Amino acid sequence: MPVTQRPRVVRTIGFLIASFPLRVVAFVLVLATTLLGIATTMLWIGIPILITATSTARGLARAERRWVRVMLGVDVPPPRRHPHGAGLLLTWQTRLVDPATWRELLYALLAFPLGIVEFVAGIVSVAVPPFGIFVAPRIGAMHGALALSMLGPDRTAQLEARSRQLKDSRARGVDAVEAERKRIERDLHDGAQQRLVAVAMSLGRAQLKLDDPAAVRELVGAAHTDAKLAVSELRDLARGIYSPVLQDRGLDAALSALTARMPIHVDVEVTVEPRPPAPVETTTYFIVSETLINVAKHAGADRASVRVTRDDDTVVVEIIDNGHGGASVRPGGGLAGLADRAGTIDGVLTVVSPAGGPTVVRADLPVRW
Numbered sequence: 001m002p003v004t005q006r007p008r009v010v011r012t013i014g015f016l017i018a019s020f021p022l023r024v025v026a027f028v029l030v031l032a033t034t035l036l037g038i039a040t041t042m043l044w045i046g047i048p049i050l051i052t053a054t055s056t057a058r059g060l061a062r063a064e065r066r067w068v069r070v071m072l073g074v075d076v077p078p079p080r081r082h083p084h085g086a087g088l089l090l091t092w093q094t095r096l097v098d099p100a101t102w103r104e105l106l107y108a109l110l111a112f113p114l115g116i117v118e119f120v121a122g123i124v125s126v127a128v129p130p131f132g133i134f135v136a137p138r139i140g141a142m143h144g145a146l147a148l149s150m151l152g153p154d155r156t157a158q159l160e161a162r163s164r165q166l167k168d169s170r171a172r173g174v175d176a177v178e179a180e181r182k183r184i185e186r187d188l189h190d191g192a193q194q195r196l197v198a199v200a201m202s203l204g205r206a207q208l209k210l211d212d213p214a215a216v217r218e219l220v221g222a223a224h225t226d227a228k229l230a231v232s233e234l235r236d237l238a239r240g241i242y243s244p245v246l247q248d249r250g251l252d253a254a255l256s257a258l259t260a261r262m263p264i265h266v267d268v269e270v271t272v273e274p275r276p277p278a279p280v281e282t283t284t285y286f287i288v289s290e291t292l293i294n295v296a297k298h299a300g301a302d303r304a305s306v307r308v309t310r311d312d313d314t315v316v317v318e319i320i321d322n323g324h325g326g327a328s329v330r331p332g333g334g335l336a337g338l339a340d341r342a343g344t345i346d347g348v349l350t351v352v353s354p355a356g357g358p359t360v361v362r363a364d365l366p367v368r369w
Contacts, residue, residue: 008073012140013132015071016122022067023115026060034201057104061151064107074144076152079103099154118143141324172322178271246285250275251308254285263296264321267301272310276367279345284317285367287338287349291319291361294334299323299359310367316362325357335361 030053037050065076079100084108121139125132202223209215246254252270259266275281288306296299301323309316327352329335339349347365 009133009137011071011073012136013122014065015143016118016125016136016141019067019111019114020119023112026108027112030058030060030105034105048245054101054105057101060108063105064111064140064147065151067146068147072140072144074148076144076148079151079153088132095146103150107147110150114143114146115185130298152241154284196226196230197228198238199223200225211219231325246281247278251281251284254281255306255308258285258289259292259306262292262304264301266292267303267305269306270308272308276310276315276365280315280365280367283341283345284315284363286341287361287363288319290334290338295319295321295323295359299325299327301357313366313368315365315367317361317362317365321357321359323359325353325355325359327353327359327361336361 031297033049033053035055037046040046040049041362049357062078065078068074068076100243118139125136202219204215206219206223209219245257251272252268255268255270259268288308292304292306295304299321301321304319304321307318307320327335329339329349335349335351342349342363342365345365347363349361349363351359351361353359
């Protein structure tokens with residue numbers, strides 16, 4: 001067995017064994033207070049007892065989430081609860097119709113018989129190591145899945161949250177595309193278009209001076225210079241939209257070519273095999289390009305580094321510079337635009353930039369969405 005697997009197996013076996021006493025206590029407390037509360041509801045004293053039962057189940061569920069996260073490595077977010085008014089009666093009524101309450105109560109009751117099976121499996125795992133190596137992690141995974149389904153957000157809440165996330169992502173994507181369109185129009189108007197107008201004017205003036213070879217030569221030369229500048233500006237603009245090197249050779253070559261043109265020294269490290277989907281590559285290239293341009297213009301830095309890595313689910317982009325720091329994501333600012341661009345594919349952009357630097361811009365971009 002690889003060494004990296006041992007701590008997980010040991011923690012899982014420890015979870016199976018150490019959880020049993022907790023299951024017994026939880027079962028007794030929840031069952032006793034629930035039954036006593038139901039039996040005495042008509043006497044009104046049952047209401048505070050039932051509130052105690054639900055509060056106990058809630059506290060046990062909170063402890064169980066932490067316990068599962070520490071021992072099994074399964075993160076169980078808390079469910080979204082119904083708000084309740086002041087007073088015991090309103091609290092009880094709200095909890096009574098809250099599905100999270102019933103799931104927590106049911107979990108506390110189901111965990112006891114399951115805990116018996118898990119305790120036996122844990123003891124056998126200690127006595128028979130091959131059993132523990134192969135079976136205990138699977139039992140732990142099933143328990144983690146059960147805890148996530150019963151103690152985490154319900155399916156409806158998850159779908160609603162996902163729907164809101166997609167709606168916000170779509171809105172940010174529309175805004176990012178609109179901002180990019182305006183930038184392209186501005187660059188074309190202020191750059192290549194003006195150059196081409198100058199070319200046309202120079203050629204028109206040359207046509208009027210065909211009888212003066214020296215003047216024609218001068219005007220044609222100026223037109224030639226403006227035409228070359230227009231081609232260069234159009235090439236830079238097209239490269240900013242989508243690099244042909246990126247399409248042909250991938251991120252490593254494209255980012256190396258990009259950083260070679262920067263006025264500051266930039267170290268590049270790219271490890272993204274297998275190659276990410278095209279939208280992820282385009283977003284990565286855009287984020288690195290715009291960030292480095294901002295660094296060169298505003299950060300007062302003389303060095304920067306770009307690191308792009310990939311695991312099964314995410315491409316992580318980190319750009320670090322040694323400038324004066326103080327950067328932040330402000331509404332309408334350049335970093336906010338980068339965050340919106342990352343959001344178009346459900347990515348997240350974070351910025352850490354203390355005064356005095358260094359500044360770290362990080363984007364986590366999913367490869368599946």
